[in-house]
Amino acid sequence: MDTPTGRRSGLRKLSEAEKAQARNVSLRRIVSLFTAHRGQLAVVTAIIVASSVVSLASPFLLREVIDVALPSRDLRLLSWLVVGMVAVAAVTSAFGVVQTWISTTVGQQVMHRLRTDVFSHLQRQSIGFFTRTRTGEVQSRITNDIGGMQTVVTSTATSIASNLTTVVATVVAMVALSWRLSLVSLVVLPPAIYLTRRVARMRQAITAQRQRELADLNVTIEEGLSVSGAQLAKTMGTGSMLVRRFSESSSRLIDLELRSELAGRWRMATMSIIFAAIPAVIYLSAGLAPSMTIGTIVAFTTLQGALFRPLTALLNTGVSIAASLALFARIFEYLDLPVEVADPEAPVVLSDVAGHLRFEDVTFTYPGNDVAAVAGVSLDVPAGSTLALVGATGSGKSTLASLIARLYDPSAGRITIDGVDLRDLRLTDLSSIVGVVSQETYLLHTTVRENLRYAKPDATDAEIEDAARAAQIHDLIVGLPDGYDTMVGSRGYRFSGGEKQRIAIARTLLRNPRILVLDEATSALDNTTERAVQQAFDALSVGRTTVTIAHRLSTVRNADRIAVVDHGRIVESGSHEDLVAAEGRYATLALAA
Structure with a gap:
């Protein structure tokens, strides 16, 4: 019976060497891919910081609306506060468009460089490499592995900077409003970080297995759908066997994709419930401190709600980076292959070749x-x-x-x-x-x-x-x-x-x-x-x-x-x-x- 358990038992387990390879990918080496784009990244960082600072004005404007403008029926002040809220939204949206444009451009250039570096390095490999390596495996590394890194490469750096800046600025604003309520809100951080690390390790192992299964699928496509492969299958009557082999590999991919998506979902769902329960605890805490104004409570809960999104995104980004280490390991493995037949360091030029x-x-x-x-x-x-x-x-x-x-x-x-x-x-x-x-x-x-x-x-x-x-x-x-x-x-x-x-x-x-x-x-x-x-x-x-x-x-x-x-x-x-x-x-x- 083709149950998920049955399919899972047929998956090849990662060897200790492969696990060690994924763990030992240097984050410094990954960061070095972006070195040539320092200027653009600096601009993006400045935009992110400015956007985060500007967006923090909204809860303070909201507090003034609730505590001052509405109770006093001051329409002039209310109008200016509303204009300020709209202006904050417009400015942050414009910053977001510019940030996305620059960061995506940088990410795509890094992807281009990776693809080109791998292709050119493989071109320098000896014939011996290509006789030892399956064609589908090479294609999978250039397409599937580098393609799988696209989200991480194009948006991770800006996502980290944006969400981290927003989290820090939001926490500062929360403390400025009420340090006591801030302690209540932030007590959930340590267990959230711990659970995220657990999920990241799970995703990393599954990602390595998934990419190897994708490589096997590519090999089956190459062998079954090339002209020579199709001719061989037709003359040998093995078409149904190739279909079955392809189907089994695709079925294993379904299992791996599900495991990758569901890895740690229950843990993260638990964290979502805890985050959602915090506002209720805040209201209870505010009830025990009658001196706190309604505007402060509303502004604080607004900030706390705004904290959940970037904090969750930041934790999820950490999971994505850990999972992508398996992809970087496979790409760097090819980039680190020694060139067996290489150009000399000091080449001799034959100007007039006789041919002896x-x-x-x-x-x-x-x-x-x-x-x-x-x-x-x-x-x-x-x-x-x-x-x-x-x-x-x-x-x-x-x-x-x-x-x-x-x-x-x-x-x-x-x-x-x-x-x-x-x-x-x-x-x-x-x-x-x-x-x-x-x-x-x-x-x-x-x-x-x-x-x-x-x-x-x-x-x-x-x-x-x-x-x-x-x-x-x-x-x-x-x-x-x-x-x-x-x-x-x-x-x-x-x-x-x-x-x-x-x-x-x-x-x-x-x-x-x-x-x-x-x-x-x-x-x-x-x-x-x-x-x-x-x-x-x-x-x-x-x-x-x-x-x-x-x-x-x-x-x-x-x-x-x-x-x-x-x-x-x-x-x-x-x-x-x-x-x-x-x-x-x-x-x-x-x-x-």
Whole structure:
């Protein structure tokens, strides 16, 4: 039976490390987000103080109305007092509009900075981070977690300042009217603060669970509603299973939302009853002190009623801040991720790149693995020459290609271009030197033209068309109804595998790199198209350094040098003729082909 209790028992409990993470979020770090807006916040604070001071005139005006103007039938005084009350309301309302405008602007700017900082920091993460992390989890942190912080970021600072100022000013006014009645009114504060702290701790734990459940929901959406996910579900007949999985996750969210909203409600309801009972106690106390005027009693109860709203808001704000610490913890966790592949502090600039590529005793092990994917590889690829890497699946060929593009850094050894270690080059400079076409083609959901221009934003239409001709895809594109303005569809599903591959080739060639890395770049092409594209590559490789990875040995037999990779090591290297004559591993592969 799907009872709330049953659903609750299925929720993942927070680990001690996660609880400690939420507790250890530095409030100073949160406050530092607002440092750049000190001037605006100072103006808001001044407006808040002025508004609070002005609003306190109302109960004193009311006392004069009841104790003086009405009993004496002084219409002139009564008129001025009424005008004063209206003026107080108008001024405080105008202050409120200005305060809301400034504080919301500041809050939205802080939100913008948080979103941008997280996105840009994640852009600097290595490919290893994205292979370890679910896409839906990343999206959830940027959208759900930062979105959940919006109320806290945009209104908390001003809410605290406004309500705190109002509470202090109201208490001062109450004491000025009657210090004895003030003691009666304020006796409820200690238990209110204690209960609020209890509720805050409850909300914080539930918020962390809710955000993780939202992340799981995002993952289900990503896996079930993307083009690839939908296709997989339809071909495997798992649509009903995905619906059930989504429904169960959504059901758990209902429970968490209810628990978050109801956490401590009975405690806070008790406080509301106590606050509501205080006026009755005040009237009783006033009855025991007959010297107190009616105006004073009415003014005091007005102040006491006005105290309840900002005091409750202040306590609720404390609960919201405590609950939001779980969100800040998740965001700061991403912002604090170390950058595994980073720009050097003192980058070297290659002004005239020849393209001489060298591997010097390179070893690389994927995080979490015990066996090296590449071990002790040394290769020398002179500028303008071609190197082919061949070997069985999983031998380490694609890992070598990833190291050339610096998607990862070697665990040992180094890779150089023109004698400069890749780690001494800026990543943007390296991406302009090394062009990669992999077997996995990714196209953006936009036009063909914009997909090509992604590689070179300032490319002219003529340059785009030249690159497409070189990749043997121009004629097909211009034959489409919208030509280069044709939408490619999500992940390029408008085109076949071979067509997508040629668009990706054109995109890389548009950058005009000195070093080409072709990782199974023609794997999705038929024999006829492969030959045409290979001819284009042969022409474009003149004067460039080209590293080709291929299973089809026919595409690499003309390479200047062929290296056979086996279990991450180079076991043979030489020309096609030399390797065949040696009757080693390459000869076996050639015979099998």
